[in-house]
Amino acid sequence: xxLAESPRxxxxxxxxxxxxxxxxxxxxxxxxxxxxxxFSSPMPGTGVGTVYLLANWFGHIxxxxxxxxxxxxxxxxxxxxxxxxxxxxxxxxxxxxxxxxAFDALLFxxxxxxxxxxxxxxxxxxxxxxxxIESWQQWSFLxxxxxxxLGFQLVLANAIWQRVERFTRxxxxxxxTTFFVSCFVTSHAIHVWADARxxxxxxxxxxxxxxxxxxxxxxxxSRYGLLDLAAYEERKQLQFNPDIHNITYxxxxxxxxxxxxxxxxxxxxxxxxxxxxxxxIASASLFQVANYxxxxxxxxxxxxxxxxxxxxxxxxxxxxxxxVLLALPLGSGMPVSIHSDxxxxxxxxxxxxxxxxxxxxxxxxAFMQSADIASYVKSTLARNHDIIVATGFGSEDxxxxxxxxxxxxxxxxxxxxxxxxxxxxxxxxxxxxxxxTGQNLLSPNxxxxxxxxxxxxxVFHDNKRTDVLSNGSYEISDMATGKRSKDPLNVDLLSxxxxxxxxxxxxx
Numbered sequence: 467x468x469l470a471e472s473p474r475x476x477x478x479x480x481x482x483x484x485x486x487x488x489x490x491x492x493x494x495x496x497x498x499x500x501x502x503x504x505f506s507s508p509m510p511g512t513g514v515g516t517v518y519l520l521a522n523w524f525g526h527i528x529x530x531x532x533x534x535x536x537x538x539x540x541x542x543x544x545x546x547x548x549x550x551x552x553x554x555x556x557x558x559x560x561x562x563x564x565x566x567x568a569f570d571a572l573l574f575x576x577x578x579x580x581x582x583x584x585x586x587x588x589x590x591x592x593x594x595x596x597x598x599i600e601s602w603q604q605w606s607f608l609x610x611x612x613x614x615x616l617g618f619q620l621v622l623a624n625a626i627w628q629r630v631e632r633f634t635r636x637x638x639x640x641x642x643t644t645f646f647v648s649c650f651v652t653s654h655a656i657h658v659w660a661d662a663r664x665x666x667x668x669x670x671x672x673x674x675x676x677x678x679x680x681x682x683x684x685x686x687x688s689r690y691g692l693l694d695l696a697a698y699e700e701r702k703q704l705q706f707n708p709d710i711h712n713i714t715y716x717x718x719x720x721x722x723x724x725x726x727x728x729x730x731x732x733x734x735x736x737x738x739x740x741x742x743x744x745x746x747i748a749s750a751s752l753f754q755v756a757n758y759x760x761x762x763x764x765x766x767x768x769x770x771x772x773x774x775x776x777x778x779x780x781x782x783x784x785x786x787x788x789x790v791l792l793a794l795p796l797g798s799g800m801p802v803s804i805h806s807d808x809x810x811x812x813x814x815x816x817x818x819x820x821x822x823x824x825x826x827x828x829x830x831x832a833f834m835q836s837a838d839i840a841s842y843v844k845s846t847l848a849r850n851h852d853i854i855v856a857t858g859f860g861s862e863d864x865x866x867x868x869x870x871x872x873x874x875x876x877x878x879x880x881x882x883x884x885x886x887x888x889x890x891x892x893x894x895x896x897x898x899x900x901x902x903t904g905q906n907l908l909s910p911n912x913x914x915x916x917x918x919x920x921x922x923x924x925v926f927h928d929n930k931r932t933d934v935l936s937n938g939s940y941e942i943s944d945m946a947t948g949k950r951s952k953d954p955l956n957v958d959l960l961s962x963x964x965x966x967x968x969x970x971x972x973x974x
Contacts, residue, residue, distance in 0.1 A: 474547070481543040481552060481712040483713060484630045488623055489535035490642065492560050497524060499564060502571035503674050515667030518656045526675050532646075534563055553627060555618035565612060570676050579677040579958035579964030593752075618802035654680055673961060712784045712972040715774070716901040720790050724798035725893035729851040732774050732888060734881075735767055736808060738860025739836040750854075755879045755907065757945065758863045759926060760859040762881060762917040766811035768859050769833060773804075773815065773886030775902025776970065777918040783971075785812060790901040791831075791885040792818055795892060801828035808833060825849060829892070852891065856884060863931075863948060864919065865928030868907075876907040878926055880915045883907050903967055916963035925963045927956070934960065 473621055504523060510516050527973025539556045546552050561592070570581045639895075657680040660668035672680060720853065762768040773789040775781065796802045803820035810816055822832065822842070830851070839855060846853055858866015868879050872891055876883070882904030889896075890906040898906055914927035925932040930951060934940040942951040 483634050484627050485539055485543050493528050493531045496525050500527045506575040507674050510667040512667045523652035525653045526648040526678055529650050553623040557623050561616040561619045577643050577962040586745050602890045685915050713970045715787050715970050716790055718900040720896045720900050722894035722896040724795050726798055726800040728892050729827050731846045732854045733832045733839055735836050735857040736833050737835045737857050747762045752869040753874045755868040755874050755876050758879045759864045760881045761864045761917045761924050763920040765808050769811050771881040772884050775882050775904050779918040787872055795829050795906040801826045803830050805832040812821045829925045874907045876910045877908055880917050916967050
């Protein structure tokens with residue numbers, strides 16, 4: 467006797483088959499979108515690293531997308547009888563999910579972090595700056611783009627529904643499942659091995675994809691005596707590489723006009739005296755930035771950070787580069803001079819060196835000791851020059867004060883901010899990210915700053931200073947008191963800061 471399936475069972479079977487094909491189509495789309503994560507990150511550079519990258523790419527994105535199908539769409543196939551409602555609901559869920567993935571990919575490409583609750587403050591800051599830039603026409607275009615994307619999902623859902631019987635004849639379920647499961651398992655197995663050996667071409671990919679928590683080896687292998695944690699930490703210490711050899715500086719060609727009739731003098735303190743006597747020039751009503759940090763560990767690094775607008779970690783890589791801060795005004799016909807009793811760090815800067823007695827019009831950048839600053843600034847003001855005075859180098863925490871006749875609008879500043887501030891004061895409106903990791907203090911757009919000090923990355927944000935070594939150890943301190951803080955590490959901010967810091971590096 468032949469028992470026919472009930473109409474409801476047939477409908478559910480068809481809906482489930484349709485759901486699996488709809489999920490497969492969106493897995494392929496998600497993998498294509500996730501290529502933004504891959505191409506926004508440095509390539510592994512090794513065969514094993516590349517195998518892990520591909521396995522993790524296909525395995526993680528495939529798993530994440532299919533998991534969304536199982537949680538949100540598959541239950542509807544059993545609970546809802548109207549196939550139109552299911553297709554509409556599935557299309558909306560898929561459109562929203564993939565739109566969030568695309569947004570996260572673009573956010574990662576720009577900042578280096580993913581959407582998360584921990585990144586709420588950073589996301590709010592990015593949203594505010596973006597909303598200030600984007601016009602209502604652009605937001606309308608984005609909304610229209612989402613409507614088109616939702617329409618595509620509806621068309622895709624209906625196209626698969628109309629052909630689901632034909633598709634079920636292709637027995638590809640087992641091969642496709644085997645492929646994605648193999649990728650998922652392989653990526654985690656390779657990561658366990660890489661984590662135990664501290665194999666950087668793989669370890670550095672940990673934060674590449676959203677919601678990625680790759681399996682690690684340290685705790686489990688140590689528990690069973692297969693890994694010596696002391697040796698692990700020792701090997702980790704030996705992997706620090708502070709050198710940057712390959713850079714693109716500036717990142718993009720810098721085109722802008724310079725007001726050659728402006729006169730500006732910049733004075734940078736080069737000794738570790740805590741006080742600079744500005745009593746003689748107090749009547750000038752100087753603007754101040756009380757939280758100014760000069761984190762360079764050497765005078766050479768201080769000069770590089772001032773002239774190039776990048777941290778001292780780039781010093782060796784800049785040996786054949788000319789600073790935009792000097793080349794651009796000089797190319798526009800403005801006289802430019804460097805004054806310093808200390809040797810300049812790079813040979814290409816020697817052509818700008820002039821004695822301190824050369825009082826020409828235009829741009830002056832003077833590196834001098836604190837005892838000489840007040841008298842020099844007083845004579846400079848008498849010549850109707852705008853001034854910027856940066857103090858604090860050599861102090862225990864690198865903290866000083868930034869003085870200027872320019873209307874500085876910042877509460878937090880560093881040496882890297884001097885170059886973009888100077889160029890903007892001279893009329894150059896080119897994007898500062900083309901030539902500096904700092905920002906224009908006349909119109910700042912970031913509430914945090916990042917720099918380097920010797921072998922440390924230093925991040926300042928929300929009255930906290932975070933010093934991070936390449937081995938992962940870190941210390942958080944209060945900027946006001948200098949005392950250690952028990953606040954947790956803001957990993958998303960650190961990721962964004964490091965990505966910003968390395969914007970000129972071309973190393974893989």
